[in-house]
Structure formats: C-alpha cells, structure tokens
Amino acid sequence: xxxxxxxxxxxxxxxxxxxxxxxxxxxxxxxxxxxxxxxxxxxxxxxxxxxxxxxxxxxxxxxxxxxxxxxxxxxxxxxxxxxxxxxxxxxxxxxxxxxxxxxxxxxxxxxxxxxxxxxxxxxxxxxxxxxxxxxxxxxxxxxxxxxxxxxxxxxxxxxxxxxxxxxxxxxxxxxxxxxxxxxxxxxxxxxxxxxxxxxxxxxxxxxxxxxxxxxxxxxxxxxxxxxxxxxxxxxxxxxxxxxxxxxxxxxxxxxxxxxxxxxxxxxxxxxxxxxxxxxxxxxxxxxxxxxxxxxxxxxxxxxxxxxxxxxxxxxxxxxxxxxxxxxxxxxxxxxxxxxxxxxxxxxxxxxxx
Amino acid sequence: xxxxxxxxxxxxxxxxxxxxxxxxxxxxxxxxxxxxxxxxxxxxxxxxxxxxxxxxxxxxxxxxxxxxxxxxxxxxxxxxxxxxxxxxxxxxxxxxxxxxxxxxxxxxxxxxxxxxxxxxxxxxxxxxxxxxxxxxxxxxxxxxxxxxxxxxxxxxxxxxxxxxxxxxxxxxxxxxxxxxxxxxxxxxxxxxxxxxxxxxxxxxxxxxxxxxxxxxxxxxxxxxxxxxxxxxxxxxxxxxxxxxxxxxxxxxxxxxxxxxxxxxxxxxxxxxxxxxxxxxxxxxxxxxxxxxxxxxxxxxxxxxxxxxxxxxxxxxxxxxxxxxxxxxxxxxxxxxxxxxxxxxxxxxxxxxx
DNA sequence: TTAAGATAAGAAACCGATTTCATAAAACGA
DNA sequence: TCGTTTTATGAAATCGGTTTCTTATCTTAA
Numbered sequence: 001x002x003x004x005x006x007x008x009x010x011x012x013x014x015x016x017x018x019x020x021x022x023x024x025x026x027x028x029x030x031x032x033x034x035x036x037x038x039x040x041x042x043x044x045x046x047x048x049x050x051x052x053x054x055x056x057x058x059x060x061x062x063x064x065x066x067x068x069x070x071x072x073x074x075x076x077x078x079x080x081x082x083x084x085x086x087x088x089x090x091x092x093x094x095x096x097x098x099x100x101x102x103x104x105x106x107x108x109x110x111x112x113x114x115x116x117x118x119x120x121x122x123x124x125x126x127x128x129x130x131x132x133x134x135x136x137x138x139x140x141x142x143x144x145x146x147x148x149x150x151x152x153x154x155x156x157x158x159x160x161x162x163x164x165x166x167x168x169x170x171x172x173x174x175x176x177x178x179x180x181x182x183x184x185x186x187x188x189x190x191x192x193x194x195x196x197x198x199x200x201x202x203x204x205x206x207x208x209x210x211x212x213x214x215x216x217x218x219x220x221x222x223x224x225x226x227x228x229x230x231x232x233x234x235x236x237x238x239x240x241x242x243x244x245x246x247x248x249x250x251x252x253x254x255x256x257x258x259x260x261x262x263x264x265x266x267x268x269x270x271x272x273x274x275x276x277x278x279x280x281x282x283x284x285x286x287x288x289x290x291x292x293x294x295x296x297x298x299x300x301x302x303x304x305x306x307x308x309x310x311x312x313x314x315x316x317x318x319x320x321x322x323x324x325x326x327x328x329x330x331x332x333x334x335x336x337x338x339x340x341x342x343x344x345x346x347x348x349x350x351x352x353x
Numbered sequence: 354x355x356x357x358x359x360x361x362x363x364x365x366x367x368x369x370x371x372x373x374x375x376x377x378x379x380x381x382x383x384x385x386x387x388x389x390x391x392x393x394x395x396x397x398x399x400x401x402x403x404x405x406x407x408x409x410x411x412x413x414x415x416x417x418x419x420x421x422x423x424x425x426x427x428x429x430x431x432x433x434x435x436x437x438x439x440x441x442x443x444x445x446x447x448x449x450x451x452x453x454x455x456x457x458x459x460x461x462x463x464x465x466x467x468x469x470x471x472x473x474x475x476x477x478x479x480x481x482x483x484x485x486x487x488x489x490x491x492x493x494x495x496x497x498x499x500x501x502x503x504x505x506x507x508x509x510x511x512x513x514x515x516x517x518x519x520x521x522x523x524x525x526x527x528x529x530x531x532x533x534x535x536x537x538x539x540x541x542x543x544x545x546x547x548x549x550x551x552x553x554x555x556x557x558x559x560x561x562x563x564x565x566x567x568x569x570x571x572x573x574x575x576x577x578x579x580x581x582x583x584x585x586x587x588x589x590x591x592x593x594x595x596x597x598x599x600x601x602x603x604x605x606x607x608x609x610x611x612x613x614x615x616x617x618x619x620x621x622x623x624x625x626x627x628x629x630x631x632x633x634x635x636x637x638x639x640x641x642x643x644x645x646x647x648x649x650x651x652x653x654x655x656x657x658x659x660x661x662x663x664x665x666x667x668x669x670x671x672x673x674x675x676x677x678x679x680x681x682x683x684x685x686x687x688x689x690x691x692x693x694x695x696x697x698x699x700x701x702x703x704x705x706x
Numbered sequence: 707t708t709a710a711g712a713t714a715a716g717a718a719a720c721c722g723a724t725t726t727c728a729t730a731a732a733a734c735g736a
Numbered sequence: 737t738c739g740t741t742t743t744a745t746g747a748a749a750t751c752g753g754t755t756t757c758t759t760a761t762c763t764t765a766a
Contacts, residue, residue: 414752
C-alpha cells in the first residue's frame with residue numbers, strides 16, 4: 001500500500017530513451033524508423049533500453065509529423081450480419097500484412113451515421129476509407145452522398161463495394177451478374193423452370209442487377225417471366241422473407257426453386273416452406289447468397305453463392321493502400337464468386353407449377 | 354482536364370481558419386473546444402469559415418497535446434462469431450454516446466496476436482482497452498498474459514470479460530452461475546433428469562464455472578452426476594459438438610435434454626439428433642447459450658440464454674471510460690442473464706434414460 | 707473618477723515523434 | 737599528406753492542435 005502509483009505515470013518517450021542511452025532523440029528516432037547511419041554500438045544500446053522499458057512510439061506524434069496514420073477506416077452497414085463480419089476480418093488480416101491498422105464503424109443503416117463516421121474517420125486522418133454496403137450501394141440516397149464524400153474526404157482515397165459515380169472512389173465489386181449466371185445455369189440444368197427470387201430491395205444496386213440478370217437469363221432459356229415469382233421484402237432479414245414466402249404459398253404459387261437474396265432470407269424461406277409441409281429439396285429447392293456459416297448450420301444445409309471473402313478483403317485493402325501510397329490502380333475491379341452446393345438443392349420436382 | 358488537383362491538396366488547418374477569420378489560432382481552438390472567452394462576433398465568423406471549408410481538427414494533433422485519444426481499443430476473439438459481434442456493436446453504440454471511438458482487433462485465437470494488438474493499441478494511445486474473450490478467459494495462458502498486460506499497459510485501464518488476477522484490470526462478467534441456475538431450474542422443472550452438457554473447453558473460465566455449477570445443482574436436486582453426459586469438445590463450433598453428440602448417441606446414451614455451450618454447438622447437436630431420427634423437443638430437449646440470431650433461424654428455434662448485449666456493452670464501455678477519466682468504479686461487476694424460451698425445449702419424454 | 711476584477715485575444719510553449727540541416731569524424735583516393 | 741567523400745550525430749524545425757501566460761480592454765464598485 002504505497003500510494004496509487006499507476007494512476008498518473010506518464011508514458012515514456014523517445015527523449016527518455018535518448019537520455020538514458022546518452023544520445024540525441026534524433027538517433028533514437030533513426031533506430032525506430034530503421035533508417036541507416038547509426039553505429040552498431042549505439043543501436044544496440046538504444047534497442048536494449050527500448051526493450052527494457054517496453055517502449056512504443058506514440059502513433060499520434062508519429063502520424064502528426066509524417067501525415068501518415070497507417071490506419072484504414074472501414075464503414076460497414078452492420079458486422080452483426082456475418083457477411084460484413086467475414087469481409088471485415090478478411091480486410092483486417094490483409095491490412096495487418098501491409099502494416100496497417102483498421103478502424104471499424106457500423107452505420108446500422110442510418111445515413112446520418114455514415115456521415116458522422118466519415119467525419120470521424122477524417123478527423124482520425126485515416127489513410128483511406130473502405131465502405132462496405134450502405135449508401136454506396138443505394139441507388140437512391142447515392143446522389144446526396146456523393147457530394148458529402150467529395151467535400152469531406154478531399155484527398156483521402158475511398159474504396160467502395162458499390163457504385164458512387166461522380167466521385168473519384170475506387171470500386172471493388174462482386175460480379176453480381178456472374179452470381180446470377182451461376183445460380184440460374186445450375187437450377188435450369190436441374191430442370192427448374194419456376195424459379196422464385198425473394199428478398200432485398202431493388203434500390204440496392206446489387207439486388208437490382210441480380211433481378212435484371214434473372215430476367216435476361218429466363219429469356220435466353222425461353223422461360224416466361226412470371227412477375228409473381230419475384231418479390232422484394234424491403235429488407236435482408238429472415239422475418240421479411242418468411243412472410244413474403246408465406247404469402248406466395250398461400251396464394252397457391254409453388255415454385256420448384258427459390259433463390260434467396262441472402263442467407264438470412266433463406267432461413268425465413270426455409271421455415272415458411274417447412275411450415276407449409278413441403279420438403280426441401282424434393283418439393284422445393286432453395287439456394288442463397290453469401291455462404292455465411294449459417295448455411296452449414298441449417299437443416300438442410302444451404303446451397304449458396306460464395307464470394308471468396310479472403311480474396312475480396314485482400315483486394316479491397318490492397319486497393320486502398322495502393323491509392324494511399326500513390327500507386328496506380330484500376331478504378332473498377334471485380335471479384336468472381338463461386339457456387340457451393342449443399343443439401344438444399346436438387347432436381348426439379350416432376351410436373352412443376 | 355486541368356491537372357490532378359486532388360492528389361496532394363494539403364488538409365486545411367486551424368491556422369488557415371485563423372488567417373481567414375483574422376484571429377489567432379488560439380481563438381479558433383477556443384471555439385473548437387467550446388471553452389469560454391470568445392466574443393460572439395468572432396465566434397460566429399470562425400464557425401462560418403469552419404463550415405465553409407468543412408474543417409475537422411486533426412485528431413492526432415489534438416490527442417498529442419492533451420494526451421487523450423478518445424479511442425477505446427477492443428480486442429475480441431473473433432467478430433465472425435455473432436456473440437462477439439453483438440457485444441462489439443453494443444460497445445460501439447455506448448462509446449458513441451460518450452464521445453468515444455472504438456478500434457476493433459480480432460485475435461482469432463492466437464495469443465501472439467493478442468500481444469501484438471495490445472502493443473498496437475498502446476501505440477495508438479487508446480484511453481482504455483476492452484478485451485472480450487481470448488486469454489483473459491483462459492485459465493491456463495492467463496498467467497503469462499498477466500505479466501504482459503502489466504508491463505505493456507502501464508496506466509492504460511483495461512476492462513475484461515473474464516478474469517485476470519494480479520493485474521489492475523476491471524472485470525465485467527456475465528454471471529455464469531446464474532445462467533446455469535436458470536437453465537437447470539427450467540429443465541428440472543420440466544421433469545428432466547438426464548441432462549447432458551456439451552461443448553467448449555474446461556480451460557475457459559466461464560465454461561469451467563458452468564460445469565461446476567451444473568454438478569452442484571444436480572446434487573441439490575438429488576440427481577446422480579453421470580460423467581458420460583458431460584463432454585468437452587475443445588471448441589465452440591458446430592462440427593465439434595456434432596461429432597461428440599454422435600458419439601454419445603451411438604453409445605446408446607440418450608439424454609432427455611442437452612445443454613449446448615453456445616449456439617454454434619447447438620446447431621451441430623441438433624443435426625446429430627435429427628440424423629439419429631430423434632425429434633426435438635419430443636425426444637430430446639435442447640437449450641443453448643448466447644441467444645444470437647441463429648437461434649431464431651433454426652428449425653426448431655432454440656431456447657437460449659440471453660446476455661442482454663446492450664446492457665453488457667454499455668457496462669463495459671462505461672467502466673472503461675470512467676476509469677480512463679479517473680472516476681471510481683468497482684473492480685468487479687456482473688451482468689444478469691435471462692432465459693428465452695423457444696421451440697427446442699419441452700417436457701422430458703416419459704421413461705427417461 | 708479611479709482601483710479592482712472580469713473578459714477577450716494574441717504570443718509562445720508544449721505534446722512526441724520525424725526530418726532537414728549542419729557539423730564533426732572517419733574513410734578514401736591520389 | 738591533403739582534399740574529398742562518406743558516415744555518424746546532434747540541434748532545431750516541423751506537424752496541428754491545446755493551453756498557459758500576458759496584455760489590453762471593458763465592467764463594476766467605491
């Protein structure tokens with residue numbers, strides 16, 4: 001009980017190290033940054049003292065002088081959604097490899113929060129911003145957001161997963177068309193003709209593109225487009241998809257296959273199907289997007305589109321870092337998805353309709 | 354096409370503002386920090402110019418001078434696990450209310466990463482660290498970690514969800530005993546006697562406490578403890594729980610109820626049960642921990658222990674901030690869980706065994 | 707009307723690193 | 737051996753804010 005020591009002990013600085021090593025602060029800094037021109041002997045002495053005190057240079061001071069924070073800000077819609085969690089962790093790992101730290105914010109679907117977070121990230125002087133989902137994916141609020149991004153970020157590079165025309169944002173997209181190609185070729189190959197597409201919101205770019213492609217592919221295969229088989233839910237959650245699916249089945253519309261806009265929606269759809277005493281996949285096949293772990297945890301396990309999160313995250317971060325460090329990068333890059341087949345899909349039931 | 358303007362435009366500073374407003378930088382700073390002694394007229398003029406340029410003070414410069422970063426570092430085991438994602442988002446929201454930013458790192462189960470991240474957070478001079486899971490929960494690696502935390506963090510307050518004796522860490526725990534009480538009272542009340550407990554690792558404090566309490570409660574209700582009903586899997590994932598459950602059922606051991614150590618484990622157990630042609634809950638009741646959204650997405654939906662994430666996150670952050678700002682806080686706080694009953698649980702099947 | 711206290715605002719120091727500049731010492735070449 | 741280049745080092749400026757210290761101005765009370 002000799003007083004509350006730990007309360008105000010000031011952090012050790014480069015000057016403390018310098019004094020103890022009997023050199024100047026500049027020399028210590030040279031050792032820290034690994035630059036040349038320090039004699040072996042002093043270097044050893046300095047390193048030893050640094051180690052002794054477990055000294056770590058103050059990132060703020062460092063960032064202030066070289067105007068590089070070595071931080072990448074990430075704005076995600078909601079990490080509680082495993083899709084974002086996967087992308088985020090992939091980004092974190094990629095960033096770590098390049099010597100960067102990531103700062104995560106969740107906008108939780110509020111455009112106002114996005115703005116505030118953009119401001120906050122700018123205050124932190126992050127070297128780049130990666131935005132996953134949110135306004136950049138929204139065909140409507142997009143327009144106002146452009147202005148904000150332009151005025152706020154100035155020189156800070158921004159990488160988005162959606163679209164943001166009129167800004168100098170870099171885009172890394174999942175090839176939405178391609179995902180639909182994979183699913184439709186697969187389903188049609190299994191004999192499906194009555195294919196429903198459920199969930200999401202058409203204001204969201206990727207969803208819009210998927211629906212467009214869906215129509216194109218039907219046409220290519222000479223299958224009539226049935227309006228009643230495509231249903232927005234406005235959200236990407238299970239509850240919405242479930243009630244929309246209930247509605248469809250209650251109307252006597254029973255597709256042989258359902259494409260869920262994401263895994264959550266798939267969960268709701270599965271429940272609806274089961275509650276209507278249909279079997280999966282014997283009566284109805286169901287496939288989904290995202291391939292998050294719940295596809296594996298459900299019964300039956302879900303056939304799903306995988307985005308290859310590791311590659312996606314890596315590309316996002318590498319792009320951000322490259323731009324931040326002044327290297328040339330293409331404005332638009334695409335990541336190619338794959339299809340993972342599990343238990344929830346099979347041949348179309350005979351008869352169809 | 355008039356040259357690449359945006360590339361190197363230096364960010365605007367307080368001095369630029371001061372010059373344009375024809376005041377000193379000190380006055381601008383006074384306006385920014387909201388301190389008194391600025392005439393209404395100058396204040397208005399300054400604010401207007403700040404707004405005009407969308408100026409945001411450089412957080413590093415600010416943090417450097419007042420040695421407050423206003424950042425709370427969070428080390429989580431893995432946000433892809435929805436449990437951590439929930440806690441994290443709760444923390445983020447709580448922090449936002451108090452004017453703090455959170456910086457998230459995932460240790461991904463590697464003790465070496467935890468150390469590195471602790472160092473990184475220290476470099477960033479975060480005002481406090483919150484650690485969710487990982488070494489602080491581990492009864493074994495705990496010991497070495499204590500030393501590291503002490504030497505590295507010095508004055509930086511740390512709040513953990515586990516235990517870390519020998520440090521001045523603050524603890525905010527979920528009352529593990531209480532969770533087991535809730536589950537066991539509920540199950541025993543439904544007539545269950547053969548209650549299995551599956552998943553996890555006994556080195557993890559919370560798991561250890563749960564098993565201890567489980568035994569105590571059996572005794573209190575004069576039910577024999579059956580060693581074969583309690584099985585570690587070493588992990589908290591579905592695959593491990595599934596194979597352990599398979600093993601148990603294949604040995605002809607069929608409990609009337611199973612407590613899964615978390616929702617993921619529950620998913621694996623459900624699959625095993627279904628594959629053994631048992632019904633849930635008619636033949637076997639299953640309950641779990643965490644109450645993440647998958648409890649709702651599964652069929653049947655899972656009865657689960659809810660931790661009240663919002664309150665949990667709030668308490669974690671409030672504690673961290675309070676300590677950082679020099680206020681008094683109890684060293685140990687507890688959050689009380691509740692039980693959410695869904696479809697996966699019901700009365701014990703007649704006969705038992 | 708004047709002394710005392712409150713208010714407004716600038717100058718300058720400071721936070722903790724990096725980096726430029728200057729200089730001294732060592733190595734090198736002829 | 738002397739001039740030149742290279743290497744090692746410290747002093748000082750800088751990054752962009754906050755804050756302390758002064759000083760000037762304005763109130764207010766006696």
